[in-house]
Amino acid sequence: MRKSLCLLIAIAVMMSCTLNAFAVTELTTSTGMETIRIDGRNGKYFYYDPLTGKVSADSSTTATGLGDLIMPTKENSAYAFTAETNGTVYHYQVLDETVVDGEKQYFIYCNDLYGTNPTAYPTNVFDPDVEGTIANWLNISFLNGEQGDGMVALDENIKGHIVQHDWLVEANKNAPEGYPTTDYSVNCKISLLSITEYAKYAKKIGWGAYVNGTMTSGGIHIFFRSPVGNRTNLRTLYAQSGCTANVASSYATAQIRPAFYISENYFRENKLTGYGNFVSAIIKENNTRDSLKELGYSDEEINGIFTDESLTFDSVTVSGDGLIGSELSVSAVYSDGVEEKCDTSAAIIKWYESATENGEYAKIGGAEGDTYTIGASDSGKYIKASVTPVSLDGSHGIEKISDNAVKAKGHINAVVPSVLTSTTSFYTNDGRISAQSPENEFVSKNDDGEFTYSLLNTDIKDGDVAFLVFSNDNYGDVSTVSEIFHTNNTFNPDDKTNIAHWLNNEFLNGEGSAQNGNKSVFDQTAAQYALVNDWYVEGNGCGENANYKTTSVTQNDYTATCKIALLSYSEYLKYHDKIGYKATSTIASSGDRTLLRSPHTGRAYTMKFFGSGTGSISNQNMANELNSDGSVKNEYSFYFETNPVVIRPVMYLSVDYFKNAKLAKAGENVKKTIRENIPKSELLGLYTEDELVSILGYSSDSTDVSDAVVYGIAAVGETLGVYYDESTLPENAKVTVRWYVSDSADDAGKQEFEGIRCTIPSNYEGKHITAHFDVTDSASGEKLKSEKIYVGKVRSAQSVSAVYTVVDDRNVSFTIKNTSGDDTKTARTIVAAFDENNVMLGIEGKLYSLSAAVTDKITINEVNNAAFYRILILNADDNSPLCALTLR
Known part of the structure; x- marks a missing residue:
């Protein structure tokens, strides 16, 4: 009956072009589609209305009957696979799976475009029994090897595995007269997606497709089997926006992406050339290692498919400072019992x-090695590593990505500082300053000569004080440096043609010089102790600071990571009273213009400067440098056609510089800062006692503060304390103890606690703890003692624990607690005496039952020739230390 009806309809079509044709099909459901929301790529949401058959775009996220929230990407590689047949690579997406008669079938969507509809037949139905329709062509001509006007014919290797399927076709209540108004189904092998399937599987599909092996850039219409409302067309998918569209005019040019179900046997009989994680699981489910070998899979491919889920890592960690050009490394900790099953040298790193x-x-x-060198293109990005264990037989384990990420820093316009440097500290007074500021100057003499600096500020870097210094020497006219590109308004140490790169390479290493300066070679002692720093650079007017805005150039604030910099405009304004405007030697008779790292605000190729010289700059009146609207005057810029612009570097020097570079003279502020941060005892040898008094202003009195000791053990819940001999301290001594926590013993870490004691919280397990012990004379401000004491790596909480309290240098009270619930546990105290050569002179011990908490006191009995005493409290079960202390 059905075939005769189709024949009658076909005859009617030939007789009258006004009669719409469709086949009578078995009704599967009469339930109309709900409104479906599909997220496009332009920030709008796309809705399909089954009542009108229209798709509309709206920025609203609310509509009745919304479907799943869908945001298609261009291609979802996890569900993708490729196969090669007769030299042609075919692309597919696995959308779903079902079981029919005990056999799995997989829903496949072709990710290749097979050309336009060869029939170009506008019909509102999808029925393989209606000649001239796309459904008929797909299941007769295309299925039997005919191809359209694009790519190639159907993949012969997959053709034999395509199975019959009942496809639901959504109808439209507003369909033209003569077309179905309720949903129906058709039975055939090859179909197109319906709009509901697209909505359901959009995340697995992606909106892109391949044309002759190349991914589309968009703008292509792709067929659906769902009709378009009251028109005589099927719907299309507009690939450029990722949404469906009512485009009748594009019907004839819409592309074909077939959909079909295939038998599980396809994956048993064909080798795939590429596959995502989801498809890899399908291959594994349908094969053995031997069967894959027979299909031609390599050992590496087989090992990747047959993942051993018992092979895992507990943790993966990336280490490194993040600076561009430096290396990152990765380390991994195997789960219990896994390492002995694995070839540790074969672990896969990505x-x-x-x-x-x-x-x-x-x-x-x-990037697949155990180290990764950070490149300029990585700047500002976060970098992680993954490690996959590999068994002794070559099977792959579970890939684990690192628990932490390291941020790459140092490249231009990429790293935005968390704290901006003085961007709003623009002075409004007249800013008249003296030529020099002697109270902030110091002079260092070494084998390279005599060098003069201004001390601008101090800061804490890696747990130590660092000194911000500005050179008062004139290193020559920047325009005479041939290695750099002068018309540039950026400060970029990664650009080989940039002043910042030259400063941190040729200049820093004493190899490059500018002409006409009083210095030709940079202070190599300062170069040795200069610290890497993130230098904040005001962008050309895009920050929030109204006092530094552009008139033509767009540039964001950024940081440049390097050792040597130039002053920024903000720093000049902040520290102008410590700088002065003249260097120790000048080129121009009226003084020199000094190059800044801040860009000119009105030109794209110039940097700002400060200083005297001819032109509109006079009397160093900083208020004159701002226009009435707060912007910076254009004439205050680095422009090589005018007067010489000199190089005066700025840098952070470590505290070790002042412990190794002898100063010939120092201003009062410099003396005070050094005395506040470096104990006198640490400078003896570099200076004589008299020189420390005359040059740096140290007190002539000698104060010998004894070393501090840390007692307690580094374990969760334990209390650490610092003991020092108070009898060696002067009356006005101020003691500060700061506890630093880090990820490794070599890392300075950051300060977490301050006080004589600290109790270790549980989240510090595995971290490293160092105590910083400082003694200052509160009357003079002079630093008397500065000491770092490494405590150790924090262990897990101990069931048996002990806490010391140092009464004096010969008496220690303690409490031992047992929380294990085992009343038979015991602890032992040991006191041992040692001479100056670390030879033990005597030892005493005592055993304690821990059926209850124990509180007692240890009194040290003097031993002849003893230089120090070591006190230990041990868990007697395994002799593990509970507390350790050394007293002198």
């Missing part, structure tokens, strides 16, 4: 990066 710390990480191409 590197990933993301624009944000918690964002989506993408694999870095070609």
